[in-house]
Amino acid sequence: MEVVVTTEKRPSQELIKEAQELSQKFKTLYIPRRHNTINSIKKRYNKNVLVVNRDLTLTLHTLKGQKLFFHPGLFKIRLLNYIATGNEAMIKAMNLKEGDTVLDCNLGLAQDALLSAFVSKQAVTGVEKDPVIFEIVKRGLERYKPEGKLKIAEDAFKRIKPICADNTEFLKAQPDKSYDIVYFSPMFIKPKWHCDVMSPFREVAVKDFVSPETLKEAERVARKRVVIKINKGVKELFPYLSDYTLQESSTHVEYVFKVVS
Numbered sequence: 001m002e003v004v005v006t007t008e009k010r011p012s013q014e015l016i017k018e019a020q021e022l023s024q025k026f027k028t029l030y031i032p033r034r035h036n037t038i039n040s041i042k043k044r045y046n047k048n049v050l051v052v053n054r055d056l057t058l059t060l061h062t063l064k065g066q067k068l069f070f071h072p073g074l075f076k077i078r079l080l081n082y083i084a085t086g087n088e089a090m091i092k093a094m095n096l097k098e099g100d101t102v103l104d105c106n107l108g109l110a111q112d113a114l115l116s117a118f119v120s121k122q123a124v125t126g127v128e129k130d131p132v133i134f135e136i137v138k139r140g141l142e143r144y145k146p147e148g149k150l151k152i153a154e155d156a157f158k159r160i161k162p163i164c165a166d167n168t169e170f171l172k173a174q175p176d177k178s179y180d181i182v183y184f185s186p187m188f189i190k191p192k193w194h195c196d197v198m199s200p201f202r203e204v205a206v207k208d209f210v211s212p213e214t215l216k217e218a219e220r221v222a223r224k225r226v227v228i229k230i231n232k233g234v235k236e237l238f239p240y241l242s243d244y245t246l247q248e249s250s251t252h253v254e255y256v257f258k259v260v261s
């Protein structure tokens with residue numbers, strides 16, 4: 001994703017330095033904020049605008065006018081539902097137990113990874129290919145202060161280990177059977193519904209689906225299961241998923257999994 005980097009209005013010297021360093025990291029321009037609006041920067045450079053906030057978290061303003069920043073989103077509802085019922089579709093597809101290790105190959109905003117970390121009580125490795133999304137999420141996880149009912153999951157935020165890499169390349173470098181569960185949640189294919197959380201993602205995220213080559217590596221690296229989140233009805237489009245079990249669902253999200261032990 002292409003960005004230019006700026007700061008909040010009236011930045012401190014520290015914030016300016018941070019934004020300049022980030023622009024060097026992304027090999028792009030640092031734009032002094034001065035009296036510029038986000039829209040005027042967007043128009044002038046025709047790029048997404050990455051803003052360094054006062055607390056050093058990041059907000060991405062996309063060209064189409066959406067905002068992407070770290071927030072636990074649907075994690076809270078899923079967590080509370082899981083605590084109340086012991087039932088959660090992803091956890092069921094993973095057959096995730098306390099003590100299992102999870103490699104999350106599509107970290108995104110880390111909502112799935114947070115639930116995995118909460119249930120497993122283990123570190124979760126999360127791989128994200130886009131360097132800007134990676135930086136937004138890494139900083140978000142480090143700085144987010146769970147409040148109220150989310151406090152119960154405070155440790156989960158600390159257990160996620162974000163890595164910026166292509167998941168296939170990362171998998172290739174891992175030893176055989178090095179994680180209990182290898183999990184994928186690629187961008188949905190032609191979704192027929194609108195989801196506020198995923199909408200900015202659809203504009204800027206990497207859209208790789210899971211290739212047969214990637215799956216082969218995942219099945220080598222997993223000790224117990226490989227699990228993929230897909231949208232309903234999509235499994236049939238991928239003949240190489242024929243030996244994956246479909247976990248039926250009444251929602252538009254389904255999971256397929258393969259037991260590899």
Ligand SMILES: C[S@@+](CC[C@H](N)C(=O)[O-])C[C@H]1O[C@@H](n2cnc3c(N)ncnc32)[C@H](O)[C@@H]1O
Pocket residue numbers: 105106107108109110111112113127128129130133165166167168185186187188201205206207208209
């Ligand atoms: C649908 S989102 C994942 C949502 C995430 N599971 C969550 O709970 O927030 C897919 C993410 O995978 C990333 N991605 C796509 N292809 C990838 C690849 N080959 N390697 C690593 N990350 C990838 C995208 O940039 C995007 O952030």
